[in-house]
Every structure is written in structure tokens, then in C-alpha cells.
Amino acid sequence: MQVFRDRDDAGEQLAERVRELGLADPVILALPRGGVPVGYVVAEQLGAPLDVTVVRKIATPDFPETAVGAVTAEGAPILNEGLSRMVRADDDELARSAEDERAEARRRVKIYRGDRPAPRVAGRDVVVVDDGLATGMSARAALSALGEEGAASLTLAVPVCSPDAARALEDVCDRVVCVHSPPEFHAVSLWYERFPQTEDTEVQELLRRAGV
Template sequence: MFTDRRDAGRQLAERLAGPWRDPLVLGLARGGVPVAAEVAAGLGAPLDVAVARKIGAPGQPEWGIGAVTADGPPVFDAAASRLGLSSRQLTELCEEERAEAARRVELYEDGRAPAPREGRDVIMVDDGLATGVTAIAALRAARAESPRSLTFAAPVAAPDAVERVRREADDVVCVDTPAGFTAVGRWYRDFGQTSDTEVVRLLRDTS
């Protein structure tokens, strides 16, 4: 059980102790950014943001059937094929979330140029890993920018999701992968929502 995202980030930073070559820590917005800020501080590395948006099922937006970044290809899980959605429906769902991802990238960058990923050891951090589909979309977008290595890190993760994400990242680092995972928030005493304002502040304060 973690006290909050900051506590989780500090514990995760201990697991991520180097050596790293020109490391860059990416917080997966929004909840991953406070965790990533602590990791970046612990590693003495710069912090930047990664944005991926869950694609919800029609009429059931909380049921994630995929994910997409602002400019990368969408990732769909097996549930999407079972819904019998047409390619047009999938495209519409994807483009709506892609537009929101682009809006958030612009907001979070706040006029800053994104930190370069090429040739660096990139560590992508989230506050937890449930299904892995959002992480996979973000990892594929980061991989396209030619990092030297790409690591995914989270304080807590579902074991099956770790195996899925491991196919996309060079390494996956977690503090705990409990068999009775159920949900990320279960493993935090304080799991309040992270606001856009907090994300912008953390990125500004560590730039």
C-alpha cells in the first residue's frame, strides 16, 4: 500500500537506480506525472510528459477497448473485435480521443519544446498498470522516436499486463505485481485525481 503518488514514486525510484545513459523520465498523463516527478528527482533526470487516451466502447466510455496518442497508430485489445464495430465506428472513436490527446499535449508543453528522445534511455512512468493498452500506445509512440532504450515503470501492476507490456518495452520495472490486483487505486491510501493544473506545474517546476 502506497501513501500517495509521491510515496509511490520515491519507492519506484529506488528500483530504478542506474546506471542510465542520458536518461529522460516521461510521466504518462495524468496520474503518472506525480510519480514520474519523484522518479526524475531520484535519478537526477529531466521530466517530460507522454499522453495516451483510452478509447471507450460506444455508450460505455469507461470500458476501454483501445488507446491512441496524438500522432501514433491506435492500439485495440481483443474486446474491440468482439463488439462487431465497423471500421468507420472505430475510426470515429479513435479520432475523438486523438484530438483530445493533441489538446493535452499542447496544454502540458505550455510553449516548451518536447525533450528529445533519440539516443537516450527513456523511462516511461505511470501510477499503475491495469490492462496495459494505454501504456502500449504510449510506448509505441516513444519507440518511434528512436530512444537508446525504453523502460516502462509503475509502482503496482497486474501480472498479465506486465507480460503484455514487456513485449513493447526493453524492460518493465514495478515495486509490486500482486496476484489479487483488481484495480490501481486499491493500492493507494490517497488516489485522488491528478488535475491538468498539477501536471503543468510539475512539468514547469522540473524543467
């Protein structure tokens, strides 16, 4: 079942697909943590700048393992209304959770980027990279926030994706680039031979190498 040796291999294969788009001035924004090793290779292959866009999942106290939404450091929260109803999420609880996670997203941006300014997004071709697309909730939050910043075009680029999740994102980006889109999609990790957890220190090192 495995298609990729590791995230480096996935990044190399994905870079070829993104190169075919012929984007004039792309900026690669990776989703930490697992998307950063993939995004690093894509940025290196394309000679493009690399940075991060941090997304945090929103949950409720009663169901802490069930993500009912997602939020970035600056964008509006994205909620899955169906899931919210299923877990009987209270509006006040959701609002508190969203603000807590937004604060955590900002904290993580500081960890990864330090005092350096965010890259310019307005008028540029933005490529959002992750190591896979399962539900699409994090990607939707990232793409929606970047769209509000005036990106010239928005591309989501992932090595492997759920076809349903990819189609569901067509309203918030110009295109989804995916190397492998199996009709029977399971966990992202199943498509990699090696899929270790990416640590914050690795993210920081890759961003340092990329000149962020």
C-alpha cells in the first residue's frame, strides 16, 4: 500500500506536480508539523521561499479528541456544523475553545518564526503544503485565512488525499494538487513506509535552513 518512502520522497514527487503549474512567484506555506518536511523539499526544488501557516483543531471539553473545527492565528474559526451538533457542542464552549486554540496558534508561530515578519501573501501564488489530506478541516482553515489576505492564487498540495476531502475544498482554493488519491482512503500514515512524528526542533531547523 505504501507509495512514499518518507516525507522527503513525498516532497520530491509533489514538487514535480507543483512545478507543472508554472507558477510565477510562488511562496510555500507548510502546515506544521508534518507538512514542513514535505514543504521544505517542495520549496527547495522550486527555488521558492518557505514559511508556515499554523492551524489548531477546535474541540469541546466533553469530547477533547473530536475536532469539530479549526482556527489559524488570525483567520475566522471554521466549524463542522454536523459534528458540532453530534457532540452537542455549546456555542460558548466552542467560542472559548476557538480563542484558546487561536492563542496557541500564535504561540506556535512565535516558536517557529521568532520575531521575523510573515511572508507577503497579497498578490502572490500561495501553495499550502501538508503531508496528507484526510478530513480537510485544517486545510480549509488555512486556505480561508490566506484567501482573506489577498493571495493571487491558492493551491493546496499534498502527496496523498481523500478524493472527497479534495473535492470539498474546491470552494476555498483554485486547485488541489495530489500525487496519490486512492478511492478507498485510510489514514495518511498508511501511504508512507516511514512516518515518524515531526518534532518542533525539526520544524525550526528546516525553517532555519530555508532562511526563514
